[in-house]
Each structure stands twice: as C-alpha cells, then as structure tokens.
Amino acid sequence: MATDSWALAVDKQEASKFMSSDRSFTCHSCLLEDKAAQSLLNKMIHTSLVNTTNQVEVLQRDPNSPLYSVKTFEELRLKDKLLKGVYDMGFNRPSKIQENALPMMLAEPPQNLIAQSQSGTGKTAAFVLAMLSHVDPTNKWAQCLCIAPTYELALQTGKVIEQMGKFYPEVKLAYAIRGNKLDRGAKLQEQIVIGTPGTVLDWCSKLKIINPKKISVFVLDEADVMIATQGHQDQSIRIQRMLPKECQMLLFSATFEDSVWKFAERVVPDPNIIKLKREEETLDTIKQYYVLCSDKEEKFTALCNIYGAITIAQAMIFCHTRRTAGWLAAELTKEGHVVALLSGEMTVEQRATIIERFREGKEKVLVTTNVCSRGIDVEQVSVVINFDLPMDKDGNADNETYLHRIGRTGRFGKRGLAVNMIDSKHSMNILNQIEEHFNKKINKLDTDDLDEIEKISN
Numbered sequence: 001m002a003t004d005s006w007a008l009a010v011d012k013q014e015a016s017k018f019m020s021s022d023r024s025f026t027c028h029s030c031l032l033e034d035k036a037a038q039s040l041l042n043k044m045i046h047t048s049l050v051n052t053t054n055q056v057e058v059l060q061r062d063p064n065s066p067l068y069s070v071k072t073f074e075e076l077r078l079k080d081k082l083l084k085g086v087y088d089m090g091f092n093r094p095s096k097i098q099e100n101a102l103p104m105m106l107a108e109p110p111q112n113l114i115a116q117s118q119s120g121t122g123k124t125a126a127f128v129l130a131m132l133s134h135v136d137p138t139n140k141w142a143q144c145l146c147i148a149p150t151y152e153l154a155l156q157t158g159k160v161i162e163q164m165g166k167f168y169p170e171v172k173l174a175y176a177i178r179g180n181k182l183d184r185g186a187k188l189q190e191q192i193v194i195g196t197p198g199t200v201l202d203w204c205s206k207l208k209i210i211n212p213k214k215i216s217v218f219v220l221d222e223a224d225v226m227i228a229t230q231g232h233q234d235q236s237i238r239i240q241r242m243l244p245k246e247c248q249m250l251l252f253s254a255t256f257e258d259s260v261w262k263f264a265e266r267v268v269p270d271p272n273i274i275k276l277k278r279e280e281e282t283l284d285t286i287k288q289y290y291v292l293c294s295d296k297e298e299k300f301t302a303l304c305n306i307y308g309a310i311t312i313a314q315a316m317i318f319c320h321t322r323r324t325a326g327w328l329a330a331e332l333t334k335e336g337h338v339v340a341l342l343s344g345e346m347t348v349e350q351r352a353t354i355i356e357r358f359r360e361g362k363e364k365v366l367v368t369t370n371v372c373s374r375g376i377d378v379e380q381v382s383v384v385i386n387f388d389l390p391m392d393k394d395g396n397a398d399n400e401t402y403l404h405r406i407g408r409t410g411r412f413g414k415r416g417l418a419v420n421m422i423d424s425k426h427s428m429n430i431l432n433q434i435e436e437h438f439n440k441k442i443n444k445l446d447t448d449d450l451d452e453i454e455k456i457s458n
C-alpha cells in the first residue's frame with residue numbers, strides 16, 4: 001500500500017478534479033444540466049417499457065368515488081384515430097402506471113393528478129394520450145399546455161405527441177422553445193403547446209400568443225428536474241396562476257423527495273396521487289472482495305489477473321476521474337479488450353449510443369466515471385470493478401452510490417461479483433465505512449493467486 005500522506009493527497013487531488021471537471025453538484029445550473037442530461041439519457045435509452053414488480057400506490061382525492069383501473073386501451077373509449085396511434089407505437093396494453101393514471105386523467109369532470117414513477121415506466125405516453133384525447137380539433141387555439149425543464153426534453157416529448165397523433169392530423173403541435181420566435185399578439189392556431197417555462201410564460205403574458213384562460217389541460221413534466229433551478233419553479237407557478245380554476249393540472253416526476261412534493265402541492269390543487277415505488281436494491285446476492293495495491297499501475301495488473309483467471313461476460317469499471325478512466329480504457333485496449341468509455345466531455349447523444357451498444361453486448365467492458373453513469377441501469381452486468389471507491393465531496397464513503405453500482409433488485413437477483421481496488425489508507429477507510437454501513441464483510445482477494453481468483457467465480 002502507498003504511504004498515507006502521498007496516497008491521501010492523490011485521492012484528494014483526484015477527487016477535487018473529479019468534482020470540477022465532471023460537473024458535479026457544485027452549482028445550481030450544473031445541477032440542472034446534470035439532472036436534465038440524466039433524464040434525457042434515460043429517455044433515449046428506454047426504447048421499451050421498464051417493467052417493475054412493485055405495486056402502484058393510489059391516493060384518491062375523493063376516497064368514496066370508485067377507483068377505476070384498466071387492463072386494455074379499448075376500455076378507455078379513445079377515439080379510433082388515437083387507438084390506432086397507440087397500437088402503431090407497439091403498445092398492446094397499458095403499463096402499470098397507465099392502468100391507474102389513464103382513467104383518472106380521462107375522467108369527467110377532469111381530475112388533477114400527481115404521478116411519480118421511475119424513468120421508462122410510461123408516464124410520458126400517458127399524459128400525451130390524455131392531452132390528445134382532450135383536444136377539440138375544430139377549435140383553432142391552444143388548449144393543452146405542457147412544460148418541460150429543457151429544450152431537449154421538450155423536443156423528446158414533442159416527438160411522442162407527433163408519433164401518437166400520427167393518425168389525427170387535425171391536431172397540431174407548437175413548440176414554445178428558444179429560437180422559435182413569434183410576433184407579439186400573433187395568435188397560435190395549434191391546439192397543443194410544448195415548451196420550456198420561460199418561453200411559455202412569455203407567450204402567455206408578454207407576447208400574448210397563448211390565451212391562458214383557454215387552456216384546459218396543463219402538464220408539468222419532470223418536476224424533479226424542473227425544481228433544480230429556482231427560476232423554473234417560479235415561472236411554472238406563474239404560468240399555473242394564469243390558468244382557469246377548472247383547468248386540469250397534471251404533474252409528473254421520476255423521484256419524490258420533499259422539495260418535489262412541496263412544489264407539486266403548490267401547482268396541483270386537490271390532487272389524486274399515484275406512486276410506483278422503485279424496487280429496492282440489495283447486496284444480498286453479490287460477492288464482494290477487495291484487492292490491496294500500491295498505485296494505479298498495480299490496480300491495472302490486478303484487473304488483468306482477474307480477467308486472466310475468470311470468464312467475465314460484461315464488466316463495468318468505475319473511476320473517480322475522466323483522466324483515470326481514459327488512461328484505463330487505453331491500457332485495457334492495449335491488452336486486447338474491447339472497451340467502451342463513457343466520458344464527461346461527451347454529448348448526451350454520444351453517451352446514449354455508447355450505453356446502448358454496451359447493453360447490446362457490442363462491448364464487453366465499460367469504463368466510466370460515476371458522474372457519467374449516475375442513474376443509468378445496466379442490469380445484465382455480472383462484474384463491477386470499483387477501480388476507485390465511491391466517495392462524497394468530503395472524502396467519505398458514498399454508500400448510496402456503492403449500492404447503486406453493484407446492488408441488484410429482486411428481479412435481477414442473479415449472482416454478481418464486485419471487486420474494490422484499495423491503494424491507500426484513505427480508500428481502506430472508505431471500504432471499512434461501506435462494510436459498516438451495510439453490515440457486510442468484504443473479503444480480501446489475492447490477485448497474484450490464480451487459484452484463489454478462480455474460486456470467486458464459482
């Protein structure tokens with residue numbers, strides 16, 4: 001092991017670089033960027049439904065009214081043109097969240113709804129269907145208003161509206177996003193408007209392009225990303241205040257921390273609430289080990305020894321910094337591995353392509369920094385290497401990230417292997433904190449002993 005003072009200094013230096021270079025939680029706009037990028041990545045990656053086995057929790061505003069849920073799209077009595085659009089998208093039956101949310105959203109009189117479920121569970125498709133159902137195509141003015149936190153997220157939702165409304169061409173869509181300049185007082189003919197809070201607010205107030213009094217459905221998407229900037233929160237509330245009392249208010253979020261909840265209560269009066277819990281991850285089915293090394297070169301040798309001794313279908317390797325990740329990917333490539341690298345300077349599109357290729361098995365090793373891969377699930381990975389242990393900005397163990405990197409949900413409970421590389425007293429300390437937190441012993445592995453490595457794969 002390296003001498004402490006030296007190793008600690010390197011750790012600290014690496015960590016501070018990691019904080020600034022990979023744009024972590026240091027400022028508000030970075031936080032929004034980070035959250036919005038994560039959200040967009042998830043959207044691009046989830047090309048089909050994410051199934052969860054958890055039950056939906058429903059809290060009705062009026063507990064005496066019967067609770068409807070549907071198992072088919074026919075039961076919703078949608079217009080033929082819409083049903084055709086839904087089937088054309090390859091949807092056979094409503095997703096778990098849609099079973100409950102759709103009847104509520106399509107009820108008469110309209111009901112307000114706050115819905116929370118993880119990315120990929122069908123929220124967007126649900127509110128898009130609700131908006132398309134509510135529109136009266138003979139009226140040539142804005143009737144449904146949907147706001148999203150960023151330009152890119154608004155475009156993604158717009159695509160779903162266009163796709164689902166493919167057989168309903170009378171319904172038109174307008175984008176209230178930067179760059180889409182309209183003259184003051186120009187009257188919008190499109191019935192659905194999707195946009196970002198700032199531009200939507202301008203169109204409703206200063207420019208008077210939308211008459212907010214004629215809006216009958218208001219959707220606030222990605223509320224958890226939205227509240228990451230104070231400005232967006234205020235703008236959303238200002239838009240909401242201009243809408244008529246009877247306007248249906250719908251709010252969606254992938255997570256539900258207190259701050260989201262407080263915001264949701266301000267913008268959605270008398271809500272029904274639907275929650276789909278995320279499945280809990282556990283370390284129960286994971287074999288965890290640590291390896292002692294003196295520096296990154298030795299960590300690399302240990303990694304090669306592991307690869308030489310056991311067959312690894314796919315592995316994810318986590319590093320603190322872009323620089324270490326880049327170096328490691330290059331070294332592994334020299335050794336003949338087919339490696340994918342997720343790096344901080346890549347665009348969201350580039351990252352989505354890399355993750356998609358890895359999911360398809362085109363690359364067997366994915367080297368990444370934590371910031372890059374936060375919130376992304378690649379469940380089929382059987383081996384996770386913590387080339388650097390996850391730590392927070394104060395240099396303490398980041399237990400939540402550790403669990404997210406290597407934990408499994410019930411559904412993906414197949415056995416996994418996690419190897420932690422330790423090269424200083426500081427990293428050993430982090431490992432001990434992790435052991436203590438999860439109350440699980442992490443055993444030492446001697447990577448110079450091939451027989452011993454072979455045993456861990458059995």
Ligand SMILES: Nc1ncnc2c1ncn2[C@@H]1O[C@H](COP(=O)(O)OP(=O)(O)OP(=O)(O)O)[C@@H](O)[C@H]1O
Pocket residue numbers: 039042043046047048049050089090091092093094095098117118119120121122123124125126254
């Ligand atoms: N009922 C359904 N049957 C089959 N696929 C569906 C259904 N509903 C949605 N999908 C598909 O599942 C994926 C995720 O759906 P959707 O985008 O609506 O989820 P989401 O919860 O809004 O997630 P995100 O916020 O990341 O977009 C999409 O590819 C969508 O086309």
